[in-house]
Amino acid sequence: GFDEYFTSRSLENNRRNLWFHEFWEDDFNCRLPHGTAPHGDPAGAPGTPVRKCTGRERIGRDSPYEQEGKVQFVIDAVLAMAHGLHSMLGEACPGGGLCAHMDPPDGRRLLTHIRRVAFNGSAGTPVSFNENGDAPGRYDIFQFQGGNGTGAYRAVGQWVQGLHLQEDAMAWGSNSSSPPPSVCSLPCGPGERKKPVKGVPCCWHCELCGGYQYRADLFTCLPCASHLRPTPNRTRCRHTPVLRSAGPPCAAVPLALATLGLMATAFVLATFVRHHETPIVKASGRELSYVLLAGIALVYAITFLMVAEPGVGVCALRRLFLGMGMSLTYAALLTKTNRIYRIFEQGKRSVTPPRFISPTSQLVITFTLSGLQLVAAATWLLVRPPHALIDYEMGRTPDPEAARGVLRCDMAEGATLACLAYALLLMLTCTVYAVKARGVPETFNEAKPIGFAMYTTCVVWLAFGPIFFGAAQSAERVRRGLWVQTATLTVSMSLSASVPLGLLYAPKVYVILLHPERNQPKRR
Incomplete structure (x- = not known):
């Protein structure tokens, strides 16, 4: 309606508007007689258009027209006033017409009626007012x-x-169809605590509870107890799994070597017992040979104790026999080597044989030397009874998911080496005598094999040290390092037992079984 009315206005039908002439000149860019030029320039001044207004121009036809955006509010305001007056008139003058109560109308009363109006405005939208007199937004x-x-x-x-x-x-960029969050801080996820931002009480940073911590409340992370580890979402603590023994992959090689070694030892022992009265068995010193075989068998057998699940009985047997087999083996070898060396040295000076070279003397010396190991181990058992414990610190890794408690005997690396220290001392002493006896004539047929056996054994144990202590420092100790230590120890012991078994007994068994003609007493 307003557009139709306004575009129909002309110089002839709108004379009452004093400013309409100025609008006409400005809208059509022309000059009326006795008027002012557009933009306020006097007629004839520079910039004055030459064209004169004809009066037949039409708004919207000869000039662009677009309704001002606020016109509808002006129309609605006028309509609100009209509806208010109409309502007030109906209340003040029920009989119709203008009565004395409306001449003049009461402004406060009119305002009350205006606030109560409700109608559809020029744009078709509802027009009303709230209790404060404001139009709804x-x-x-x-x-x-x-x-x-x-x-x-x-x-x-x-x-x-x-x-x-x-x-x-709505669109939120090319990569997202959901609106961006309009919050200062998002809620923290599981296992994260709120760290308030200083000076902004409604904002915070989320910090993940690290290491072995769990989220106790919205603002606090606390460490789990030593035997516990946090759940993956760090909302509580749970028990740490316990490794009770070496798994099959770790124990397979040591057990295989130990089993083969025991079978070979049993075969050699059976061969010697069967040919007990033959010259080769007699010449090798039957009594010490059997003692040496017993020591070798003990060395192989300790592997089964080392990979077994720790308990009071297993821990006690480990203390007793970890060094016992090696002590018995090297005590027998030391006694043999010392006997050969003393016989050779005594022969250089006199035809009188040295003392303590009889089989009985050799056995007494061997059992005395190895008995010291047994006495020390038994004393240790009495002073400090063995027990198994679950070591959670040993199995604690940077990643709590990989953490494990380790069931082990109360023997650390130092205690393990203490069990072997005396046996290693006997081994070194035997090696020294083997070096001294290297010039013994060929008739002393065991001197050189014993020497080779001791040299090889020293190489085995020299390689054992770096691997054993290197595994102790492994970052994956719980999964790899501990069992590498056990495997290294048992394999080294099995190899050290296999060296004398192969160098001292294999040639004799070979002759006894395959060349019996060389195992006959010589006829005089």
């Missing part, structure tokens, strides 16, 4: 969509006594 909501110079605003909703959005019409 009505807003069109636009979102700028697009980019790179081609974007435009697009209507995506309205505010009419509340927000009404067309979410499917």
Whole structure:
């Protein structure tokens, strides 16, 4: 209606508007007689258009026309006033017409009626007022969509006594279809604590509870007890699993070597017993040979104790026999080597044989030397009874998921080496005598094999040290290092037992079984 009315205005039908002439000259860029030039320049001044207004120009036809955006509010205001007056007139003058109560109208009373009006305005939208006299807010909501110079605003909703959005019409960038969060800080996830931002009470940073900590409350992380580890989401603590023995992959090689070694030892022992009265068995010193075989068998057998699940009995047997087999083996070898060396040295000076070279003397010396190991181990058992314990510190890794408690005997690396220290001392002493006896004539047929056996054994134990202590420092100790230590120890012991078994007994068994003609007493 307003557009039709305004575009129909002309110089002839709108003379009452004193400023309409100026609008006409400005809108059509022309000059009326006795008027002012557009933009306020006097007629004839520079910039004055030459064309004169004819009066037949029409708004919207000869000039562009677009309604001012606020016109509808002016129309609605006039309509609100009219509806208020009409309501007040109906109340003050029931009989119709203008009565004395409306001449003049009471302004406060009129305001009350205006606040109560409700009608559809010029744009078809409801017009009303709240208790404060304000019109309800009505807003069109636009979102700028697009980019790179081609974007435009697009209507995506309205505010009419509340927000009404067309979410499917909204766009949030090329990579997301959901609106960005409009919060200062997002809620912390599981296992994260809130660290408040100084000076901003409603904002915080989320910090993950690290290491072996769990989230006790929204703001606190606490460490789990030594035997516990946090759950993957760090909301509570749980028990740490316990490794009770070496797994099959770790124990397979040591057990295989020990089994083969025991079978070979049993075969050699059976061969010697069967050919007990033959010259080769007699010449090798039957009594010490059997003692040496017993020591070798004990060395092989300790592997089964080392890979077994720790308990009081297993821990006690480990203390007793970890060094006992090696002590018995090297005590017998030391006694043999010392006997050969003394016989050779005595022969250089006199034809009188040295003392303590009889089989009985040799056995007494051997059992005395190895008995010291047994006495020390028994004393240790009495002073400090053995027990098994679960070591959670040994199995604690940087990643709590990989942490394990380790069931082990109360023997650390130092205690293990203490069990072997005396046996290693006997081994070194035997090696010294083997070096001294290297010039013994060939008739002393065991001197050189014993020497080779001791040299090889020293190499084995020299290689044992770096691997054993290197595994102790392994970052994956719980999964790898501990069992590498056990495997290294048992394999080294099996190899050290296999050396004398192979160098001292294999040649004799070979002759006894395959060349019996060389195992016959010589006829005089």
